[in-house]
Amino acid sequence: MEKLKIGIIGAGAIVETTHLPAILSLPETGVAWVYDKNETRSSMLSSMYGIPALTGASPDKALKDVDxxxxxxxYGVRKPYIDRCRELGKALVIEKPFAFSEQEHKAYCQGFKEWAIAVNFQRRFYRSVAILNGIMQTRPFGRLRSLRFVQGNFTLKGGSGFISNVGLAGGGVIAESASHILDIMLFITGASKVRVTQKKCLHVAGLDYDTEFDSEFTTPDGLIPVSCAISTLRNLDNGLYLDFENALVSCDVSPDGAVFVRDRQSGRVELELQGEALAGNVASQPPAGSAGLQARRINEAFFIFWQQFAEGMLKQKPNATSAYSCLLTSAWLEGVYSTLK
Ligand SMILES: NC(=O)c1ccc[n+]([C@@H]2O[C@H](COP(=O)([O-])OP(=O)(O)OC[C@H]3O[C@@H](n4cnc5c(N)ncnc54)[C@H](O)[C@@H]3O)[C@@H](O)[C@H]2O)c1
Structure with missing residues (x-):
């Protein structure tokens, strides 16, 4: 079987630690070259992984030779590369955050088949997310009444690199980190619409540092209220909290994090869903779109991501994180960021 030839633009930390190990260990994928505007980075990854590094001002010509x-x-420097790939008919895997409005999202997708453009929302493959998905599908605790997501970690590190520059990062901690969980909430509820109803945000020129916002999902079960608190200034009681008719469910959304089921009245933990015991229990349904593959480690999630993407390309079937499947995530970011920029 011919391997998919992949050209990599941007030789940063995420490529070094997670994309390259996954791509190089799959039989379906291989690396044609790596390019970075900072040649020190591309030549370092070239030595580390034994892959060609492109030199020169632009990868424009070399893009012709990849799949x-x-x-x-x-985020802020991607558009010319997206346009070039569209022009050349090349498939595209793009890192998050993908877009900050529905319009921008649709414009990027234009001209790409559903299987030929993916956003790396690799957390959709986490085992904890599969468990939540199983609960949503089999309904052991009744109807979902509301959702709450909390991510608050006080950090004195400050912003370094691209994340302190809104032109490059597109936003602050919500865009850079929490957008994964916003995506997961939409994914597991099967929402068809999202609307931000209220927000309070401490931000500097579009970089959010502490935000509380309420939203409303339109789902097959009706309207579901969703509240979020996302901060780099406060330590909070972190987790994803799902309030069902007959139980409270919570999870830290780490790959192999346990899912706790609590009594609605007392808050006492009644059940800890984790590990193989669950396979024949509430999460017996494979998670939508992920063919039942579940990652217990971040690297496994990247591996599954690339495996699914390659399979989608070969079979011409949309992959589980096709850009077409996460339009609402961009719509939600639009609602959250609309008045901050
Ligand atoms: N999906 C995930 O789980 C996940 C995890 C971490 C990071 N990310 C995303 O991946 C992206 C990269 O993150 P990172 O941590 O690797 O950042 P990084 O700063 O380590 O790497 C970015 C690289 O891009 C290069 N670059 C910048 N402008 C360029 C240009 N115009 N042309 C070519 N190269 C250019 C930089 O020189 C740098 O080497 C970000 O958008 C980030 O949000 C996604």
């Missing part, structure tokens, strides 16, 4: 471009630069 897929992995675009792992910061």
């Amino acid at each position: 897929v471009c992995l675009l792992a630069t910061p």
